[in-house]
Amino acid sequence: MNSQFDRLDRELLASRALGLSRAQVIARPETPLSPRQLRSLDQLAERRRREPWAYIIGEKEFFGLRLAVSRNVLVPRPETEQLVELVIERAPQAGRVLDLGTGSGCIAIAVKVHRPDLRITATDVCAAALETARRNAQSHGADVEFQQSDWFSALSGRFDCIACNPPYIPESDPALIDLGAEPRIALTGGPGGLTDIDAVIEGSAAHLDVGGTLVLEHGRDQGEAVRRRFAECGFVSVETHRDLAGHPRISFGRLPGHPLNSPD
């Protein structure tokens, strides 16, 4: 097999192609392969050059949960787990939470599993993504209301917390080449990358209740622009958290005033 794959990839590919556990592959590296097994290994290796593992095996672990993924959804990223932690910490007891652009449902489901008191609505513009998200919610027994919506267009009512990992990569960013297997609608945020971020921040100011919080993931170079936009839209206590690699990736802020069900 081609040396462009690292050791873990090689072991996983072999384990998948041969129907063996990874431990068995490691324990018997000299096992001769049949022509059929070799073909299967080649085919898988070819797919792996173009696709993330998660699409090949059809699942990804996120916040300790095993989630199904299809090519209609972004593969959930570890950075987004930090966004989930912030929502779990900040949403008021029995509050209403909105997960905008839910994709696989990862944010909504992880929050609901850890905060069953919350009432969660999750939306996406893509019907096929919502199908995957619904299936994931069902398999984790997470009671989440799913709705198809172009950002806020189909939503009524107000929320105590809005969480969103919007598409934010500029259309001409060369990084998109390596992400070619994932849905473009999940990745690109207009020419400068801020089109959807702007829509989400503006819309959130109109759909959050008094004292409500917006938690937003963004690109590592977008923190300053995002904080400015939060402030322009009336948010206070605006902060940006860094991811594990030290990049500023998640901003949050709240509308002034206290939520009605706040203990203080």
Ligand SMILES: C[S@@+](CC[C@H](N)C(=O)[O-])C[C@H]1O[C@@H](n2cnc3c(N)ncnc32)[C@H](O)[C@@H]1O
């Ligand atoms: C970066 S992905 C995030 C998916 C998931 N929340 C996650 O963190 O892995 C952005 C999601 O926003 C959805 N999306 C893109 N444009 C949208 C729009 N106008 N209205 C609602 N959802 C949209 C995409 O379909 C995609 O699922």
